[in-house]
Amino acid sequence: MNTTHIIGVFDSKMDLLAGIEKAKSNNFKIDEIYTPYPVMEAIDALERKSRFTLAAFFYGFAAVVGVLSFLYWTSVIDWPINYGGKPTNAFPSFIIITLVLTILTITILSLFTFSIRAKIYPGKKYILPDERATDDKFIVLFDKKTAGGGFEAISSALKAGGASEVYEKEL
Amino acid sequence: MDTKVIFTKKFYYITYGLMGLGVIGLVYGFLTDSHRTWANLLMDNYYFLSLALGAAFFFCLQYITQSGWSAMFRRIPEALMAYIPYAGIIMVVMYFGLHDIYHWSHPDLVANDELLAHKAPYLNIPFFMIRLVIFFVAWILLTRYLRKLSLQEDALGSKELFEKMEFWSKVFIFVLAVTFSAASFDWIMSIDAHWISGIFAFKNFAAAFYHGTSLIGLIAIILHKKGYFKDMNEYHLLDFSRYMFGLSIIWGYLYFSQFALIWFGNLPEETIYYAKRWENGWIIFVFLNFAINWFIPFIVLLPQKLDKNINVVYGICVLLLVGLYTDIYEQVMPDFLTSPSLGIIEIGVFAGLAGLFLFAFAKALASAPLIAKNHPYLEESIHHHLH
Numbered sequence A: 001m002n003t004t005h006i007i008g009v010f011d012s013k014m015d016l017l018a019g020i021e022k023a024k025s026n027n028f029k030i031d032e033i034y035t036p037y038p039v040m041e042a043i044d045a046l047e048r049k050s051r052f053t054l055a056a057f058f059y060g061f062a063a064v065v066g067v068l069s070f071l072y073w074t075s076v077i078d079w080p081i082n083y084g085g086k087p088t089n090a091f092p093s094f095i096i097i098t099l100v101l102t103i104l105t106i107t108i109l110s111l112f113t114f115s116i117r118a119k120i121y122p123g124k125k126y127i128l129p130d131e132r133a134t135d136d137k138f139i140v141l142f143d144k145k146t147a148g149g150g151f152e153a154i155s156s157a158l159k160a161g162g163a164s165e166v167y168e169k170e171l
Numbered sequence B: 001m002d003t004k005v006i007f008t009k010k011f012y013y014i015t016y017g018l019m020g021l022g023v024i025g026l027v028y029g030f031l032t033d034s035h036r037t038w039a040n041l042l043m044d045n046y047y048f049l050s051l052a053l054g055a056a057f058f059f060c061l062q063y064i065t066q067s068g069w070s071a072m073f074r075r076i077p078e079a080l081m082a083y084i085p086y087a088g089i090i091m092v093v094m095y096f097g098l099h100d101i102y103h104w105s106h107p108d109l110v111a112n113d114e115l116l117a118h119k120a121p122y123l124n125i126p127f128f129m130i131r132l133v134i135f136f137v138a139w140i141l142l143t144r145y146l147r148k149l150s151l152q153e154d155a156l157g158s159k160e161l162f163e164k165m166e167f168w169s170k171v172f173i174f175v176l177a178v179t180f181s182a183a184s185f186d187w188i189m190s191i192d193a194h195w196i197s198g199i200f201a202f203k204n205f206a207a208a209f210y211h212g213t214s215l216i217g218l219i220a221i222i223l224h225k226k227g228y229f230k231d232m233n234e235y236h237l238l239d240f241s242r243y244m245f246g247l248s249i250i251w252g253y254l255y256f257s258q259f260a261l262i263w264f265g266n267l268p269e270e271t272i273y274y275a276k277r278w279e280n281g282w283i284i285f286v287f288l289n290f291a292i293n294w295f296i297p298f299i300v301l302l303p304q305k306l307d308k309n310i311n312v313v314y315g316i317c318v319l320l321l322v323g324l325y326t327d328i329y330e331q332v333m334p335d336f337l338t339s340p341s342l343g344i345i346e347i348g349v350f351a352g353l354a355g356l357f358l359f360a361f362a363k364a365l366a367s368a369p370l371i372a373k374n375h376p377y378l379e380e381s382i383h384h385h386l387h
Helices: A013-025 A040-046 A052-078 A091-118 A151-161 B009-032 B034-064 B075-101 B107-111 B114-119 B125-155 B159-187 B200-226 B234-265 B268-276 B283-300 B310-335 B344-366 B378-382
Strands: A004-010 A032-034 A138-143 A165-170
Touching (some): A004 A013, A013 A040, A013 A138, A032 A040, A052 A091, A091 B234, A151 A165, B009 B034, B009 B344, B034 B125, B034 B159, B034 B200, B034 B310, B034 B344, B075 B200, B075 B344, B159 B200, B200 B310, B234 B283, B234 B310
Antiparallel strands (some): A004 A138
């Protein structure tokens, strides 16, 4: 279960970016980056492709079709009621409900999708590789098996970029 | 840095040619159907005024939000504002056409109409003209002042001028929100003086902002293709697209809200507006509006890849300029024509005002350096990069 990780600690954002640059030029695969505040360049460096927006679009599309057909079924086929002479298929008034339910559907399904993909569930124990990441340090995490280099090689690369500390840890 | 846009002689001849077409259209129109001609003049003037004021609103918004990305393009809305005085002159000339357009301007009709008589303290010719002059004086003074400050910044380049512009931008959008709403009520909504819609002014304000932004984007792209704005990159396009995407939703929301409430309330004095637009072929415009101004921009600008594609954004901008025309056409013309038609008058008057609009724009744009070199956010704009 536990795997060995190589952890690089940086003092500043500039050092972090230089370290990432060095690691990437040596083709070391970065597993994760922890920063005290959002660093856009770090997100870019992880090179993660997301199809999340596509999924959200299809949720929305399915929700629009689903809600409209449900409203049509309830108010036209199953239980038609005459509201002040309005047609039973009161399309313009369906739109508002569709809009609201679509937003709700996308939100909830996106939440579940994200939770499943990121393997987050209620009661999960959060693993923080280095507690100083919540304070003022920038942490770069390598999985030793898949990083593509030994401890020495990664350590020297990160140190050349300005890492203040590099160590191994079982997580 | 100090490059100015050079408009060729040919460009000016084209604008003169368009204005000539406009004169022909007007003369032909007044000889055949003065009713329709005045309506066209109002509609097309409102069209270009919307674009100018929408651009001015965009311009002010950049200051208030202290946006960096758009600092490079600041001269475009500044130049578009130059049309406002011309629009003012045309609106003052409209005085002679009030009887052809507005029902409430006939005292004998008002006397027999309880509702119009009730509205007469507000909707009467002297007060209408006073309001009109106030609107234009406010807009012209404020836009002139902002332009002056902008040119001063080029020469002096101090932070105080930027803060001053930010303050006056706030004043301007406040004034614009009130005056443009009142102007929309006066000029467009009162054509059918019996009908009211509370959301009308907001809808037209959003349309002006929406289409004004698309015009700025279009001009930026054209100038980029001509070799100006060398630093313009895909992230600037992305920002323009985001503006248009967001505003397309707002426009669609407001347009639909107006319809849905009237449809649901089902009061005869309100539904008459849409009943008129449901017959004799006008219904096409309701769907055309939805398609051009909401559906197509919404779907096309949804994927980020297309947002950054210069030709796609270019196409959408052009489409939206057509969209504003169909939007205003649907608001104005059903009261003057039995069924939609595009004749010599429509084309002539539109061409004439387009010529005037382009002429005013070109003169203003050519008179100052294209890039405001002392803008505090210019560096950010040049190196604009999004993640």
